[in-house]
Amino acid sequence: MLNSSGGSVNHAIALGRRFRELGMLTTVGASVPAATRGERPHVSPEAYCESMRVFLLLSGKSRHVPQEAHVRVHQIWMGDRAENARAASYSADDVMIVERDVGRLAKYTFDMGGTGDLLALSLNVPPWEDLHELSGEELRLTNLSTGGIDAQLGSPQPALNRFASSATSSSRGQE
Template sequence: MRLSLKYGGSVLVCAAVFCIALTGTVATPGSSAHAGGTLEERKLPMRFTWVACQPNCRGWVGAVGIVTADTPKAFDEFARERQLRGASVVLDSSGGSVNDAIALGRRWRNLGMLTTVGTSIDPHNGERASVVPHAYCESMCVFLLLSGKTRYVPDGAHVRVHQIWMGDRADDARAASYSAQDLMIVERDIGRLAKYTFEMGGAGDLLSLALSVPPWEDLHELSQAELRLTNLVTTDAVAEVFSPNDSAAASVADLNAKPVQDRFVSDVASVEKPLPAAKSTKTAEALVPTGGIAAAAPAQQQR
């Protein structure tokens, strides 16, 4: 049986190595279309891409989509041929399976990865790769954000939370029926999530905020104060989620000479058309109805 953690909005987590252009960088029409495309991509199973941004930074991992039972394995395959220790992850996700997100988050922490929210824009016509902050990280994506050793959320990104719930009954939670076994699974997985939250250095306030929002209410978007209160954000300096290219071209001196901040596309620089607001979802992942019978395998929760 699958559980669903309802989280509001999609939050984009930008990788630690992405470059932020605070001024002077304008997204091209092509990059605008790419940013808009992620609205649909974040509804699909999560996929990982490597975005190169040499010579002034190492590059970052783009993680777009929902976490499914296949996601941890997909990441392991992606990581097998890459040196990802200390790399940054840029998140754009509606959440997904609770237990699989926990497993993935622990992999990221073991690798010392850095996390942020955003939409990666591939370079065109010789331009450098960049990240647009208009992104959403909802449900279990928020706990993936928490797995970063260093965590940064840019202005313009949206981080939203909601209660954990049975994935096959979140669309009409009030009308659905629940067995004692269902309640046992929910409580067990809340315990797992709490253990993970504290392991990652999160505050109890994060669980309190998320678990206070029922599935029939809109997801709660965390304010700047709440991002700090919950310890989801560890820095206000985007440069702290960048890693110098340790394989070749970029030296620390190079980074000092040319700030890495100039690769993030600011709110002002723009994407010709503002990104439409993402519609809050009832669940982060479509589930096959399982009724009230618990599966023999460990339950998967989703946000």
């Protein structure tokens, strides 16, 4: 469950690859603790998944984005100069680092089943502009929302049915 404004490109890629190895399911949501005694903690679908956390969302074997959630993207940038990106100075080494990280992010995106549309939407928003919030259609177009998590988080199924549907999905190569 993700509710975050972002983070490091390389750390998100490493964590995302680990999530995929573990077969994790991802969604956007915020954990809400119990306010009173007797009340149960719950998950609020109104949450934010921004910047590199969007690519962490992509790592889920199954991914769900509630309608109330906000999934927002922008370009990757030199972290120490993101606050005043236009006024900062950049060396050839700095440009090389950003381009290398874009390449890593592209490979990761395709490895996780995302589309080039996710990269295009992200790379079109410079750090001095507001983040772009993905529409429902863009979530589907980028493969960020597979919709499959609801069934897996919903009411329990008999063990035989869960294993049978899992084997069927694996035999089709859907992960």
